[in-house]
């Protein structure tokens with residue numbers, strides 16, 4: 327019971343803190359002006375979102391969209407605008423003290439390959455186009471936040487660094503944000519917010535993931551004449567069969583997936599190579615490590631079984647390559663950066679929603695630097711699909727929320 331009382335006390339004091347943050351930021355006349363301005367110019371934010379999305383940004387080829395963001399950062403008067411060696415676009419809005427240095431980021435890359443038609447179509451309140459929500463919305467939101475701060479002539483206590491980063495999706499493996507924290511802005515960042523996707527949820531737990539490409543190799547040969555050779559495809563099949571029977575906990579949520587397979591050259595050849603790409607995720611580092619060990623064992627067992635089944639003098643080998651690793655990260659509801667989001671929600675009349683995800687925030691979270699990933703507002707559907715859509719309904723709330731959370735952290739002069 328004492329525990330419950332103690333918890334209630336924490337909750338009460340947390341609510342008091344929220345109330346203070348709310349009244350000191352959201353009711354500031356300049357902040358109100360910025361919030362109203364965001365609502366007024368939402369149609370322009372939408373135009374920016376469409377324009378952004380029609381500049382292709384396939385994985386590892388974000389340069390064109392980066393060049394556009396560099397130009398926009400300069401036009402918005404950000405300082406020391408640059409593109410770093412990894413390809414991130416950076417622009418700084420210095421505060422009056424070195425109290426906090428917050429990065430407000432959105433990712434440039436999409437999951438779509440180079441030849442994808444990126445034309446955006448509009449029907450009433452609904453935009454359709456690859457990447458329109460994830461993350462053209464986030465990119466447009468950070469530009470409007472910078473614009474609104476200028477319009478309302480807001481001076482902040484801490485510094486805001488705007489970043490349009492590369493490499494969030496898939497095999498990009500968070501390379502942009504890794505570079506920010508390890509090199510470009512090493513030691514400078516005290517808080518990190520990524521505006522990624524749609525809606526008004528807050529991701530405060532970073533789901534970790536391990537991704538592998540597993541390649542079985544053998545001599546290969548004629549399916550009739552060389553019958554008796556061990557087959558990389560058969561070994562791969564054995565491995566997939568084992569993986570498909572893995573049992574994982576529901577909480578902490580832990581998942582696995584064989585996402586791609588390929589192998590062989592023709593129907594009448596014993597393949598000489600076959601590979602798969604596997605993704606494993608968990609909210610818990612321990613659960614992920616356990617799953618990974620099971621996976622490694624399944625691969626080695628499959629290799630052994632296929633080789634032993636045929637007893638051929640020529641044996642298969644296997645390469646297991648780690649192609650992606652995102653660390654697990656977690657922050658409690660009491661963390662000030664989470665409280666900053668709760669306060670913004672309250673000020674905007676929104677119900678706070680929290681969740682876990684695998685996003686750019688995983689990197690700072692794993693370094694114990696406060697970080698959250700927030701939605702850019704509106705309603706998103708079919709992210710990562712060619713018919714991805716974005717519904718404009720109340721989408722200005724996403725931008726207002728990004729501004730308020732930012733200001734709750736860096737403080738207004």
Ligand SMILES: [Zn+2]
Nearest residue numbers: 460461522523
């Ligand atoms: Zn995204």
